Amino acid sequence: MSVRVRFAPSPTGYLHVGGARTALFNWLFARREGGVFVLRVEDTDAARNTAAAQAAIVDGLRWLGLDWDEGPEKSGPHEPYYQSQRGHIYDAYFQKLVDAGHTYTEENGAVRFRSPREVIVLPDKICGDVKIDRTQEPDMTIRRPDGSYIFHFVNVVDDIEMKITHVIRGEDHIFNTGKHIELFRAFGAEPPVYAHIPLILNEDASKMSKRDQGASIQYYMEKEFLPAAVANYLCLLGWSPKDNREILGIDEIMPLFLWENMNHSNAKFDLEKCRWFNAQYLAKLDAPSFDHLVIAWLLKQTPSLPGTDDPRLVSALPLIQPKIKGIPEVAEHLIMLFDGGAPVAEDARTKLAGQPDIAKRLETLKTHLEAVPTPDWKADAIQEAVAAAAKELAVKPGALMFPLRVLATGQAHGVDLLPALEWLGKAETLQRAAARIPQCLPASAS
RNA sequence: GACCCUUUCGUCUAACGGUUAGGACACGGCCCUUUCACGGCUGUAAUACGGGUUCGAUUCCCGUAGGGGUCGCCA
Numbered sequence A: 001m002s003v004r005v006r007f008a009p010s011p012t013g014y015l016h017v018g019g020a021r022t023a024l025f026n027w028l029f030a031r032r033e034g035g036v037f038v039l040r041v042e043d044t045d046a047a048r049n050t051a052a053a054q055a056a057i058v059d060g061l062r063w064l065g066l067d068w069d070e071g072p073e074k075s076g077p078h079e080p081y082y083q084s085q086r087g088h089i090y091d092a093y094f095q096k097l098v099d100a101g102h103t104y105t106e107e108n109g110a111v112r113f114r115s116p117r118e119v120i121v122l123p124d125k126i127c128g129d130v131k132i133d134r135t136q137e138p139d140m141t142i143r144r145p146d147g148s149y150i151f152h153f154v155n156v157v158d159d160i161e162m163k164i165t166h167v168i169r170g171e172d173h174i175f176n177t178g179k180h181i182e183l184f185r186a187f188g189a190e191p192p193v194y195a196h197i198p199l200i201l202n203e204d205a206s207k208m209s210k211r212d213q214g215a216s217i218q219y220y221m222e223k224e225f226l227p228a229a230v231a232n233y234l235c236l237l238g239w240s241p242k243d244n245r246e247i248l249g250i251d252e253i254m255p256l257f258l259w260e261n262m263n264h265s266n267a268k269f270d271l272e273k274c275r276w277f278n279a280q281y282l283a284k285l286d287a288p289s290f291d292h293l294v295i296a297w298l299l300k301q302t303p304s305l306p307g308t309d310d311p312r313l314v315s316a317l318p319l320i321q322p323k324i325k326g327i328p329e330v331a332e333h334l335i336m337l338f339d340g341g342a343p344v345a346e347d348a349r350t351k352l353a354g355q356p357d358i359a360k361r362l363e364t365l366k367t368h369l370e371a372v373p374t375p376d377w378k379a380d381a382i383q384e385a386v387a388a389a390a391k392e393l394a395v396k397p398g399a400l401m402f403p404l405r406v407l408a409t410g411q412a413h414g415v416d417l418l419p420a421l422e423w424l425g426k427a428e429t430l431q432r433a434a435a436r437i438p439q440c441l442p443a444s445a446s
Numbered sequence B: 001g002a003c004c005c006u007u008u009c010g011u012c013u014a015a016c017g018g019u020u021a022g023g024a025c026a027c028g029g030c031c032c033u034u035u036c037a038c039g040g041c042u043g044u045a046a047u048a049c050g051g052g053u054u055c056g057a058u059u060c061c062c063g064u065a066g067g068g069g070u071c072g073c074c075a
Helices: A017-033 A051-064 A087-099 A151-161 A176-186 A217-222 A227-235 A250-256 A271-284 A287-299 A313-323 A327-338 A346-353 A358-370 A379-393 A397-409 A417-424 A426-440
Strands: A004-007 A036-039 A103-105 A111-113 A119-124 A128-133 A141-143 A166-170 A193-197
Touching: A004 A017, A004 A166, A017 A036, A017 A051, A017 A166, A017 A193, A017 A227, A017 A250, A051 A217, A051 A227, A087 A111, A087 A141, A087 A151, A111 A176, A119 A176, A119 A193, A128 A176, A141 A151, A151 A176, A217 A227, A227 A250, A227 A271, A271 A313, A287 A313, A287 A327, A313 A327, A313 A417, A327 A417, A346 A397, A346 A426, A358 A379, A358 A397, A358 A426, A379 A397, A379 A417, A397 A417, A397 A426, A417 A426
Parallel strands: A004 A036, A166 A193
Antiparallel strands: A103 A111, A111 A141, A119 A128
16 A cells, blocks of 8 residues: 555644644655655634645645645545635534434533543554543543544544544644544544654743744745755654765655654754754755845845845855855845945954054055056955055064954955955945044043 | 652753763854855863662662643534
């Protein structure tokens, strides 16, 4: 029998990283096995269900590159894939249970499933054999007085109807599985193979909630993370190739995505490390793709950043690419390159203040830069000018680089200096120097 | 509270019962660099605790402690 798995989120308004990882693992397993990945929207709670919430899930999955074979916006043999539209199917299954005498009705109209009250052993692919004692549990409600059905019931009915063979989901569902198995048996259906994956927690081991930074896939989309980097990082939470490799493409992960390579304990989410993965992927990106990402991000920013409408924008991006861990960091670099009037940063001024003879150095530097003929204004010539200034001042050229950086960019950190100066051009560089020298002098002198 | 899962550096994780317990993020140092970074090298840092089993335990078993999960007419 061919593998069929599903990701069954309820539209709560965003796609949680935990949910995204669950989807990713299901997808990986389906693709590895040459099976089918189904997306089923569990939107039985009409009050919480909105179009925007649906979109957040669909967009998030698409962004991560997790394409589904059956589901919303895609046809399939088990349509519809929204639980809210499957009422007639649930009614029919419900009737089977009633006819078989598995149910009883409460005074208020709610219907419960009469539990066989057995100890169930769940053969979980990740957790091993898990004993679930159902003998003392109250009977589960499967239908509310208003006729709507409860999660456990619809979940099992759909898994039967959609011929799901493997259920890969968060460990928080492990006890629900006892209830689910009871229902499968009552319907005379074989339960699927279960694999409960450990949870993703915050740094402080608390549950990640919408508020936590990075908890929503939306966060990464807005910041223009590279989906491959995020997926790579997510895979490493609860799974490992066991050979010290970390930067792995999805195609490298797939063949190694085996149950025995799964971890059993919860993982704490580390946004820093996720950023590091992003930086690794960003550095390897080709220029056109990088430009594309930056521009997409720039267009979303209000107010717009310096350089956004400047024809020189694309020529500046190669200077920036190797310097950043995330696309939003282009902001500070664009200010450096395009906003000559930006004031000198506090940390730059402080660092500069620690250097001796600063006024003389800055002036000497400026003088030598002015001496470079405009047509010769290239990195090499600029370097020679700095060297000449250094010689006159009897200091090492390196001592002048930082001050020069501050004059040109107003910042203590940033792009490669010489290429940046070449990019700025002589006139602009000198104009900036003239404007910033006063800001760089000690307060007593100004 | 009951039940289930879980426990290796701060974090993610490696280690057929025999390793100086490895890698990565973060943090510090050094080198490279005429600046800022990248990079390279390097340092600090872990087998929760107590019992077994074994010649030998991070690894297997039991207990304790910690963490997480579940105990809905939420999903």
